[in-house]
Amino acid sequence: MPIQHESSVISNSRAGAYHLISLTAGDIPKSYKPGQFVTLSIDGLASSLILRRSFSIYQAQDRGVYGGSIEIVVAAHGEGTKWITQLRRNDSVNIVGPLGKPFPIPKDPVSCILIGGGYGSAPLFRLAEALKNRGCRVDFILGAQNSEKLFGLLEARRLGHNVVITTADGSAGQTGFVTDPLPELIEKTSSQVIYSCGPMPMLSAITEIAKANKIYSFTAVEEAMACGIGVCMTCVLPVIGEDGVTRMLRSCVDGPIFNGEKVRWSDVGTVPSETFGSGNH
Amino acid sequence: MPIQHESSVISNSRAGAYHLISLTAGDIPKSYKPGQFVTLSIDGLASSLILRRSFSIYQAQDRGVYGGSIEIVVAAHGEGTKWITQLRRNDSVNIVGPLGKPFPIPKDPVSCILIGGGYGSAPLFRLAEALKNRGCRVDFILGAQNSEKLFGLLEARRLGHNVVITTADGSAGQTGFVTDPLPELIEKTSSQVIYSCGPMPMLSAITEIAKANKIYSFTAVEEAMACGIGVCMTCVLPVIGEDGVTRMLRSCVDGPIFNGEKVRWSDVGTVPSETFGSGNH
Amino acid sequence: MVTKTNSGAVDMSCDFFGVKLASPVFTASGCAASGKELSNFMDLTSIGGVVTKSVMLEPRAGRATPRMSETPSGMLNGIGLQGPGIDYFLENDLSWLSERKIATIVSIAGNTVEEFSKLAYKLKNRPEILAIEVNISCPNVENRNKVFACNPVTAQDAVKAVRKHISNVPLLAKLSPDVTDIVEIAGSVIKAGVNGLSLINTLLGMAIDTNTFKPVLSGGTGGLSGPAIRPVAVRCIHQVRAAFSEVFILGSGGLRTGSDGLEFIAAGANALSVGTAIFNDPSAPVRIHNEIAEKLGNKKIDSLASVRNAAHD
């Protein structure tokens, strides 16, 4: 169950192109599961940015010197994340979490591939731990525009059986995209599940490859959100239900983790004609 | 001529109930004269406070380690001043100044009384120096709600012949208001000019006493300002001109220093019927 | 933990057509879904109640994304009234609310006068409903998609169609500020028999993506909400109250703090509804209630009612 917490900043340090921000989190870590996210509000009344910003939970600790705490990985994008990356120790910031559905964990100890694009790797490390506790073999593919935008290399090496790196500019690992080494890695590891987090086109391409190999693809999507808690309906995308009917589902509460096969990737940003409630179903 | 300068905070320290903030100021100090003020903008694009905040210039130094610099005395009042009092060393803030008309300096070395209410004493110390350079005797009356809200005591003692302190709650000096000791001090010092800065009712009462004693009263008024540079017409008050006609004058450019005798104190907040442009003059 | 309202020594109660509510603060339609999600953050029985997302006759998929664009101290939304339709709503959402004794104002929206009539018919004899809010700030497909609330006649027609079926439950008409004379529209729906007014809905706005140079929202225009529009809401409430001393007014539009709430009440609002502020702070309705109570307590004012209409003289 999500909790609202008046948090204070424990630390804010650089990690390549990103800021690694540690926050007191009260009881939020108690119910946290890998894949869930938190939202931060930007400043107080003097702020013109009224919407909260969403961030995957990278680390969560339910007890420590500061009681519960979490860590997030933040890329300075616009005004809001700029403000967040400038937070200093002891600054206070209002946080809400854990939000959204977590990654599903397989019952059996099957092999899994975890794929992160840029800061998209943030939620994958706690997932890797959960999978290993389940006895799963875990392999990583981390990709980014350039080496600066790779996050969590060392941790991936610590947790993963193999770690493949790709960068678009070749500044680290092999030149290209995370999808390039994927087919071969699936084969080599005979993995049954792929977990991925990153830009939509990446999630879509990964799911295509998973389908071709008849294995699962669980994706963490990133849709613009106004509320993050399921009340505003801004964060929807077309997803096919058990009953085969397409619905506009809220990525904040029905996601952000979706079964990639069920997401109508090519129709994201549209309301497909036969969608429930479109008048044509 | 006013200048816009991207300033950075040199220091921010507490002074009783106030914050003493030192800012780089480029060439602003070069043309500064006592009684003038600066405006600060609140934060950047992420701010919902779009109007600048006005502050009397307390100190101005036209060359130093930081080039030109100024000091202001800030009381945390609402959201804007709260933001300003939280500024930290090296934070940047946009400033405009020097603004407004300065205190007029008498040609002859006459005795003067300088009266500050609360942070209203801020602009009086540089004035005192100017007056002393002119050979004037300077006496101070500093008053406030309580001792915490008195500003510049030591400096007043350094610059002033006498310094009388009044507080409403008696926590320092004599219990009461700055106007209580004034008549006697005028007589004792046979002062010819009173300079005052503080709440409107104080300025008005002082001016009454000055009139009764047939001496000058120059007052620094504090009207809410949107632009501070003379273009918006929000900061007006009714003032009688040389020609005896009442006009709604802008306190940011025609003031903030006015000859108290010319200000229609009891009509502030109204447009007196015979005001120029009221249709009845 | 779930927050609760605290009125201290101040009488914060709100007379809602004879029903005494413990708080004047409601959630605004479309900003609280049907309450379930918000119940994680606050005790919904401790506030005035919930105004549910405007529901239509049929299930509705809504608009394509992007549906939202943040603007200075506000946001634009173009959700397109996505929802499950009235039948599902009654069976699931309304029953969830009534089981928990959460005071509920049901907001309805139609594409045609006929649809408003059918929606009203479905809401007949539902004692669990506190009131019905008729959202006439939506496009009228029979009149070149012009918003019902932007014309006194279409506004009246929509409201009459509902009143026809609803005799024993208070009706509120939700008006749009995008009109030349909101007092005229208010008068027309009052004549049509509404018991109260919800003021205001969003302002029509647009944002353009300066990378693509195309409108950000899939629908082009959207509704502007949030603190940015508060001064317009206060003005509308004040104008309507000045013209109609008796009508019940549910005030909304940029409400974010207790101080904002007092502006609305002094302007003439009987109750308040909080929308966009919930996105910024999911427990905003409770916080706002408490801030109002505290501010009044500090001023030694013993009841909120005594502040109502204070800005009129």
Next chain:
Amino acid sequence: MVTKTNSGAVDMSCDFFGVKLASPVFTASGCAASGKELSNFMDLTSIGGVVTKSVMLEPRAGRATPRMSETPSGMLNGIGLQGPGIDYFLENDLSWLSERKIATIVSIAGNTVEEFSKLAYKLKNRPEILAIEVNISCPNVENRNKVFACNPVTAQDAVKAVRKHISNVPLLAKLSPDVTDIVEIAGSVIKAGVNGLSLINTLLGMAIDTNTFKPVLSGGTGGLSGPAIRPVAVRCIHQVRAAFSEVFILGSGGLRTGSDGLEFIAAGANALSVGTAIFNDPSAPVRIHNEIAEKLGNKKIDSLASVRNAAHD
């Protein structure tokens, strides 16, 4: 030091009824007085020009204070058109501007149609005037103080009264967003012979002091301006451009950054006027010009004109 515009490699010129201006950015009426004070901060000959404070026939004292209230990302103003009257303006302010070759749009406001006519007569044969902006977003004392621009007929009457005397200088009508259908009003003043439109003036708003529970502004209501209203301005410009592909549009309303400016241009504005942002940043017009030029330069777009109407398809 006084800032200057810098267009880099981008053609930022603006075709103003045949006159080629180096920049599309003007100061907005009432936010720059008559230019003198702003000339401390920027070279006014390097921007498009100055739209002067709306001047009336007689000297005018304006409203009592408080005249201003800050609101989230905006402000309310109720200045009441304080000014020296047209004769003083022509002799002093206009000559100051023309001596310095600062392109000047003279804004006029009347209490009656007759006053608009007299004002226009005084502006006959003044080659130093770039254009006249008819501020019809002000109260019409002959019609229950209803704003001229809120009714197509009174809007037309005011504009006709000016056009009657002014044949050789472009006329812009400044419209209020507080109408049900701004396209209708635009159409009526275009019929009345204006060459262009200024979109938009302030929105009617109100703020209440929660200590006294009375309106903050002495006049009760005031005009809402600043970034808060930008989405409404973009929407109005887009609607009017969609209806009138040829009319010249001077866009204003919450313009604060180069990106905002590009939203206005893509929506259909030919030129821009900067108001409240000047209070926040006295050199805003120059900064905005430069930000637009830089943003276009980065996108390898070689002229601002090529972006105009890009949001329409």
